[in-house]
Amino acid sequence: MSKPIASGARVGHVHLKVADLDRAVAFYSGVLGFEVQQYYGREAAFLSAGGYHHHIGLNTWESAGATPPPPGHTGLFHTAFLYPERRDLADAYRRLQAAGIPLDGASDHGVSEALYLRDPDQNGVELYWDRPRADWPHDADGNLSMVTRPLDLRALLAET
Secondary structure, rough: OOOOOOOOOOOOOOEEOOOOHHHHHHHHHHHHHOOOHHHHHHHHEEEEOOOOOOEEEEOOOOOOOOOOOOOOOOOOOOOOEEEOOOHHHHHHHHHHHHHOOOOOOOEEOEEEEEEEEEEEOOEEEEEEEEOOHOOOOOOOOOOOOOEEEEEOOOHHHHOO
């Protein structure tokens, strides 16, 4: 490899196969709050934050009525959604609680705080916010030193 990827490159969107489009839209829009930008017939929907064309694509083209892949197989581990502020992550946690959606975990990684859960098709979802870069932990040699500690959910909820 001659040079690294352009520093401005980023993940633009995720496109998921789902078993039930209405159920998936209800989760990503009704619970998480992404806005539906467009339906593509009765088999796909495109959702976003802030009016972007789409951050999430959902389709049933090859998966209508399907079951999730079994554990121990390759595939998507999780999709991560970055919130701009800690209070926005707290709001997302309130939404999950109101909808009765359980967490798989909640972690403080030093660089970020994250909530882990599953969507209705059992796809992994991470909701997180990044601490300011100046606050990221580093070891004695100046290398980034991420950790995994339990996230204090009560303190998170007190954010707003």
